Amino acid sequence: MTATIPFSARWTRLATGIATAAAVVLGAAAETTPATAAPRATTASLSAVSATYTPAQAKAKLRAAGITWRSSKNCEDKNRNGCTSFQGIRRTTVDGVISLRRASRCPIVVTGAAEIPPHKTTGTFTHGKGYKVDIALNPCVNRHIPRHARKIGSATWAAGSVEYLRESNHWDIKYKGSGSGSATPATRAWPVLRSGARGHAVTTAQQLLRIGADGRYGPATVRAVKTFQREHRLTADGVLGAATWQRLAPTLRSGARGNAVKALQTQLRRNGARIAADGAYGTATAAAVRAFQRGRQLTADGVTGPATWQRLLTAR
Template sequence: MSRTQLLPARLLTLAIGTATAATLLLGTAAEATSPTPGKHGTAAARPAASPYYTPSQAKAKLRRAGIAWRASKGCEDKNRNGCTSFQGIRRTTVDGVIALRRASRCRIVITGAAEIPPHTTKGAYTHGKGYKVDIALGDCINRYIVNHSRPTSGSKRVAGTVEYLREGNHWDITYRPGGSTTPVSRAWPTLRSGSRGHAVTTAQQLLGIKADGRYGPATARAVKAFQRGHRLRADGILGPVTWQRLAPTLRSGAHGTPVKAVQTQLRRHGARIAVDGAYGNATADAVRVFQRGHRLTADGITGPATWQRLLTTG
């Protein structure tokens, strides 16, 4: 460092002028945060971002996402049984849980994170290494995970690189590296003026208007009326948020126009059933066949995942 750089700011200002001094001082401050030169004058590479969150960072992000956590013994010690610790939690794990919360809109409570006991499983992707979390069971999150993953072996389910294992009173979730942190799901179709096809026909059936498969002014008006009635943005575009309100979950015993819409879609996919608006055994069986063919839970219930597959495949 030169003698000029060692001069106090006040003397430097008097010697070479206020503007020049400010420039030098600001340059020195910037130098502290910029890459340092290497041996041969080239800038040294900045250290890579840590793959982990600190406990305070993890808790702040989870709290902002509306995710709670608890420990049976009310502690955060990584090496103590009964604690829930975020020490050594991976960024992808925290971000994955947040993505699950946003996609499912379900209440999520973390009951286990990066602590070692009682998670003594050996392997590359463990709790202690920050790849896993446990979340409490709940009707909403149970349904979402089942509908947006496929079964593999035993109680294990997968969605992309995310693994779900139902254990006792919680889901054990593994976020493996190198893949999406969000559960795999097929998007709802987005329909607007000018759209045509079977998805438009289904939307028209659900709206209770003439089902001709053409998204014209009458369909746009019906969509806007539906959106206003459900306090949605009334733009006349049938996107994911509107679909979720429009397409109800149906099961054995249901009757009416929505059932006819499902039956019409099932027939399009090869089911030999009547379009009679009655969700009886034949319809439930046809739904199960369709679900098995598309790696969904074969429960005979037409929920969001089944609606999505019906509307976007074939």
């Protein structure tokens, strides 16, 4: 007669097998869960593995994005000063650096990653815990970061949950996003446009209003804004502020067509997207929106809502 294995023992063995298989698939070194370990401990181990890349995975991802790295002593020891180590680097940190590379189109050289010395070791968001990287200064990056983040200190900028500190010979970048890779977008005010204004935001407003788009906020634009405001029961002062923008800039997604889509495509092209401004929200436009969103720490869903419009209109 075959002996019956108690359910608790079968569950423990199954959980152990799952944890071991996951570690192999992810390419991460994981300790074998003892046969007596509780299922709760196994779940925690899986979460820890999924939050980080192995050094090989991190380097492969960076290399594929055209990002290089170096160390002053040409080493990768996490505990040795002068090394650049990717041991324990968080996925959101690596993915964040890649997003910066794609959004800026700047050369990126990582000079510090998850090594401990000589970095600060106290606190949650440290190099040693995989939340930070250092990248070398260069004119392209030095222009891009201040233009696309808000200044919060004498040499510090922030965009969503990412903080950029400019030091003497590198940028120290802290990625505080959750393990899922999400990040809260930085709050941006809608541009306020009035008679005499010029620029790309004026052009977008004119396209949305379906009038001649010359980028100049003249009498015809003032009249069109006033008409739109009256139709939507807004104060008809001819000034294009937050309340008017929120009515004027619609939420757009795949399948949409018309002047609003053309206005969106024009803004995306201004930010480097290689797409046609044909007024059709197809796969190329959706992909361009997602790329822009990733570069600005927005939810990369390919849908153009208020947050994406704000970032497009305020990007320099």
